[in-house]
Amino acid sequence: xxxxxxxxxxxxxxxxxxxxxxxxxxxxxxxxxxxxxxxxxxxxxxxxxxxxxxxxxxxxxxxxxxxxxxxxxxxxxxxxxxxxxxxxxxxxxxxxxxxxxxxxxxxxxxxxxxxxxxxxxxxxxxxxxxxxxxxxxxxxxxxxxxxxxxxxxxxxxxxxxxxxxxxxxxxxxxxxxxxxxxxxxxxxxxxxxxxxxxxxxxxxxxxxxxxxxxxxxxxxxxxxxxxxxxxxxxxxxxxxxxxxxxxxxxxxxxxxxxxxxxxxxxxxxxxxxxxxxxxxxxxxxxxxxxxxxxxxxxxxxxxxxxxxxxxxxxxxxxxxxxxxxxxxxxxxxxxxxxxxxxxxxxxxxxxxxxxxxxxxxxxxxxxxxxxxxxxxxxxxxxxxxxxxxxxxxxxxxxxxxxxxxxxxxxxxxxxxxxxxxxxxxxxxxxxxxxxxxxxxxxxxxxxxxxxxxxxxxxxxxxxxxxxxxxxxxxxxxxxxxxxxxxxxxxxxxxxxxxxxxxxxxxxxxxx
Numbered sequence: 001x002x003x004x005x006x007x008x009x010x011x012x013x014x015x016x017x018x019x020x021x022x023x024x025x026x027x028x029x030x031x032x033x034x035x036x037x038x039x040x041x042x043x044x045x046x047x048x049x050x051x052x053x054x055x056x057x058x059x060x061x062x063x064x065x066x067x068x069x070x071x072x073x074x075x076x077x078x079x080x081x082x083x084x085x086x087x088x089x090x091x092x093x094x095x096x097x098x099x100x101x102x103x104x105x106x107x108x109x110x111x112x113x114x115x116x117x118x119x120x121x122x123x124x125x126x127x128x129x130x131x132x133x134x135x136x137x138x139x140x141x142x143x144x145x146x147x148x149x150x151x152x153x154x155x156x157x158x159x160x161x162x163x164x165x166x167x168x169x170x171x172x173x174x175x176x177x178x179x180x181x182x183x184x185x186x187x188x189x190x191x192x193x194x195x196x197x198x199x200x201x202x203x204x205x206x207x208x209x210x211x212x213x214x215x216x217x218x219x220x221x222x223x224x225x226x227x228x229x230x231x232x233x234x235x236x237x238x239x240x241x242x243x244x245x246x247x248x249x250x251x252x253x254x255x256x257x258x259x260x261x262x263x264x265x266x267x268x269x270x271x272x273x274x275x276x277x278x279x280x281x282x283x284x285x286x287x288x289x290x291x292x293x294x295x296x297x298x299x300x301x302x303x304x305x306x307x308x309x310x311x312x313x314x315x316x317x318x319x320x321x322x323x324x325x326x327x328x329x330x331x332x333x334x335x336x337x338x339x340x341x342x343x344x345x346x347x348x349x350x351x352x353x354x355x356x357x358x359x360x361x362x363x364x365x366x367x368x369x370x371x372x373x374x375x376x377x378x379x380x381x382x383x384x385x386x387x388x389x390x391x392x393x394x395x396x397x398x399x400x401x402x403x404x405x406x407x408x409x410x411x412x413x414x415x416x417x418x419x420x421x422x423x424x425x426x427x428x429x430x431x432x433x434x435x436x437x438x439x440x441x442x443x444x445x446x447x448x449x450x451x452x453x454x455x456x457x458x459x460x461x462x463x464x465x466x467x468x469x470x471x472x473x474x475x476x477x478x479x480x481x482x483x484x485x486x487x488x489x490x491x492x493x494x495x496x497x498x499x500x501x502x503x504x505x506x507x508x509x510x511x
Contacts, residue, residue, distance in 0.1 A: 059481040060300065062450075065266075067475050068095035071307065071359040071442050072459075072468035073415075076107035076255070078121045079463070085132040088459050088468055095472060097298075098245065098261040100129055101307030103361045105257045108288045113254055113281065122252045126259065133245040133261060249294055253277045254287040258307040260294055269479075272297040272346040274335040280311070280325045289325065291360070293350060295335045301477040302346065304353040306333075308360040314437055319390040322363055323400040351403065355448040355475055358404065361466065364391035365439040366413070370426055373437050377424075382409065389440060404445040407456035407471065413438035414458055414467040421462060442469040450476035 068090060089098065105121045106112045246267055250259035256277075262270065273296045281288035291308035308329060311321040335348050347353045366373055367388045376385050386392060386409060394400045416425045416436040426435040444456065452474045459468040 060478050061481060062476050063299070063479050065097065065298075065475050065477060066095040066454075067097045067099065067357070067473045068470065069099045069101075069305075069357050069359055069444050069473065070468060070470045071101045071103070071361065071444060073103040073309070073361040073442060073464060073466035074105055075464040075466065076104045077464060078105075079124050079128055083128060083463065085128050086135070088461065088470070089129070089132050090470060090472070091132055091135075096263050096266060098129070098133065099305050099357065099359070100125075100259050100261070101292075101305075101359045102255075102257040103307075103309040104255040105252070106255050108255050113286055113288045117252065117254060119252060122250070122257050125257060126247065126250065129259065129261065130245070130247070248296070249273055249275060251275050251277065251292045251294070253279070253290065253292055254281075256287065256290065256292050256307060256309055258292040258294060258305065260296070260305060266298065269299050270296055272302065272338055274338060274346075276333050276335055278329050278332045280328060284328075291329045291333065293329075293333050293335075295347065295353065297346065299477045299479045301355065301475075302353045304347070304350050304356045306350060306356070306358045306360075308358065308362065310361070310363045312363050314365040314439070319364060319394055322390075323394060326400050351447065353448070355446070355451050356404075357444065357446050357473070358401075359444045359469075361441050362391060362443045363441050364389065364394070364443070365441070366390070366437055367393065368437065370435060370437045374426070377412070377438060382412075385413075386440075391440070391443060401445060404447045405453075406443065406445045407453040409440060409456065411456075411458040411469075413440050414469060415439055415441040416465045417462070417467065419465065422460075425465065442466055444469060444471045446473065 070088065072088070089100075102125060105125060106118045112118055244264050245261045246264050248260040248262050248267075248270060250257070273294070276293045276295075277287070278290045278293075279285045279287040280290040289309050289311060291306050293304060293306045295302070295304050297303070306329070308325070310325045311318065313321070330350055333350050335346070337348065338346050350356060366385060367390055368376070368385075373385065391400075391406075395404070395406075413424075415438065417423065418425050418427070424436075424438045426437070442458075446453065454472045454474055456471045457469070459470065461468060
C-alpha cells in the first residue's frame with residue numbers, strides 16, 4: 001500500500017472517532033452530572049450529623065461552693081497550746097475551702113526580718129487549724145466551754161498541752177497535713193492534638209512543677225519560707241463521719257503567714273497551684289510588710305488569695321503609702337507559667353483571675369482625732385465613723401483597689417486593744433505616745449463575678465491587740481461535664497461510610 005492510501009485510512013479513522021465523540025457527548029454529560037449531584041447530596045446529609053472531632057462537645061455546669069476567709073494580726077504572740085480556733089473558724093458552718101491569713105506571727109524584730117526566720121509559730125498555727133477543722137463534732141462540742149477562756153488569751157499549763165508542741169518544726173509538722181501529690185493535677189487544660197488519656201500524661205509529682213516566684217531582691221540572709229503541701233492527714237485526725245480537710249498550700253514571709261485548706265473531695269479538681277510574695281517593708285523590699293499570694297484553679301475557675309500587711313502609721317498622708325503598697329503588689333505579683341496548652345493560659349497577674357479575695361491588716365485608719373472618734377464610738381455611730389474611714393475614702397476617690405468590693409461593716413473597729421482586754425488602748429493609758437485612734441485596720445475585699453458575701457464579722461478573742469475578721473462567700477465555679485473526651489458511638493463506621501460515599505461509582509456511557 002502506498003503512502004497516499006495510508007493517509008486516507010488514518011483520515012477516515014479520525015473522522016470516525018470524532019463523530020463518535022460528538023454523538024456520545026449529550027449522553028455522557030447528564031450521567032456525570034447526575035452522579036456527582038447524587039454523591040455530594042448524600043455526603044452532605046451524612047456530614048450534617050457527624051462530629052468529625054470524634055468526641056462529644058463538653059458541657060459546662062455551675063456549682064456553688066462556700067469559701068471561708070479569715071485574717072488576724074496576732075501581734076507577734078505565739079499561740080498557747082490550747083487556743084481554741086473553732087469559734088474563729090466557724091467550724092459549724094463547714095465551708096468547702098478555708099483561707100487563713102495571719103500577720104505578725106513573729107515579732108517584727110531585726111533578727112526575724114534580716115537574719116533567721118522563726119518557723120515555729122507557723123507550725124503551731126497549722127496544727128491548731130487542722131485540729132479545729134478535723135475534730136469530731138462531739139469532741140468539738142465538749143471542748144467549746146472548757147476552751148473559751150483560753151481563746152481569750154489565758155495560758156494552759158496541763159502536761160498534755162505542754163508536750164503537744166515541744167520544739168515544733170514547720171517542715172516536719174506540715175507533712176502530717178499534706179495532700180497526696182498524685183491527687184492533684186498539674187494542669188487541667190486540654191492539650192491541642194492529643195486524644196483520650198492526655199490527663200494521665202500530664203500527671204507529675206506536684207513538687208516537680210509548682211514554682212514560687214519572688215519578685216524582690218533579697219539579701220543572702222533573708223529567707224522566704226514556703227510549704228507546698230501534699231501528703232495524707234494522719235489517721236488520728238481521720239474520724240468516722242467527719243468532714244476531713246487537707247492543707248493545699250502554705251507560705252510564710254517573716255510575720256505574714258497564709259494557708260489554704262480544702263475538703264478532700266475537692267482535691268482532684270484543684271490545679272495550677274502557684275505561689276508568689278512581694279516585700280514592701282524596709283527599703284521597700286524586705287518582708288516585714290508586703291503580701292503573700294496563692295493562685296489556683298478549682299474545676300474551670302481560677303482563684304487568687306492575697307494576704308497582705310500594708311504600711312502602718314496614722315499621720316496624715318500615711319494612707320498614700322498604703323495605696324502605693326497596693327499598687328506595687330498588683331504590679332509585681334506574677335505567677336509562673338504552667339499550662340501545656342498555648343491557647344489556654346493560667347492567670348499570671350492578680351486581677352487576671354476569675355475570683356480574687358484580698359485579706360489582711362490593710363492598716364487604713366479613721367481620719368478623725370482620737371477625741372472625735374471616742375465620742376462617736378460611745379454613741380455607736382458607725383455610719384459617721386465609716387464615712388471617715390480612709391479605705392472607704394480612697395476607694396471612693398478611685399485611688400486604690402479599683403474593681404474590688406467590700407461588704408458592709410456592722411462591727412466595731414478591730415484595732416487597737418489593750419493586752420487581754422476589751423478596752424481600746426487609749427482608754428487605759430494617759431500617754432498620748434502609746435495611744436492609737438481605734439480603726440478598722442483588718443479587712444477582706446473581693447473581686448470577680450458570681451461571688452456573694454454571706455457574712456462579714458469580727459471575732460472577740462483577746463489574744464492580740466487586733467480582733468480577727470472573718471467572711472463567708474458563696475462562690476460559683478464552672479464544672480465540665482463527665483462526658484468530656486468520650487468517643488461518639490458509631491463514629492468509626494459513620495466516617496467510613498462518608499468516605500465510601502465520596503468515591504464516584506463507575507458508570508457505563510451506554511446505560
